[in-house]
Amino acid sequence: MQTDKLIELVLDALDDMKAKDVVVLDVQGKSTVTDFMVVASGTSKRHVVSCAEHVIEKVKKAGRLPLGxxxxxxxxxxxADLGEVVVHVMMPDARSFYDLERLWSFDADLAEDA
Incomplete structure (x- = not known):
């Protein structure tokens, strides 16, 4: 499955579950672990778990085995580690504290020059 199709599948799954504030981060050249991160919030711990489980379920149904x-x-x-896409579903407090969007927003070119 191509990366853009995998991202679309993840976004559809999160939309199905009414995840909040979904953001796709392109971390190519910034991370050696993955190419894209999808960050979303849930409204409760159970909602966070349900959203992540639904993503995994849809990915499996599409014939892709998640890494973990x-x-x-x-x-x-x-x-949820899907290889070239890593999905983070978080409670709003955890999302605000870890601020992955800011953490991964640095410019890779600037980091290489430093």
Whole structure:
């Protein structure tokens, strides 16, 4: 499955579950772990877990095996590793505290010059 199709599938799954404030971050050249991150918020710990589980379910139905999922036991922040796309579903407080959008917004060209 091509990366853009995988992102579309993830966004559809999150939309199905009414995830909040969904953002796609292009981290190509900034991360050696993945090419894209999708960050979304849930309204409760159960909602966070349900959103992440739904993403995993839809990805599996599309014939793609996720590499893993972390954080379901707690529910504040769940990471679903899909390879070139990593999905973060978080409670608003955790999202605000870790501020992944700001963390990954640095310019890779500037970092290389430093």
């Amino acid at each position: 999922m972390e954080g379901a036991e707690v529910g504040d922040w769940i990471l």
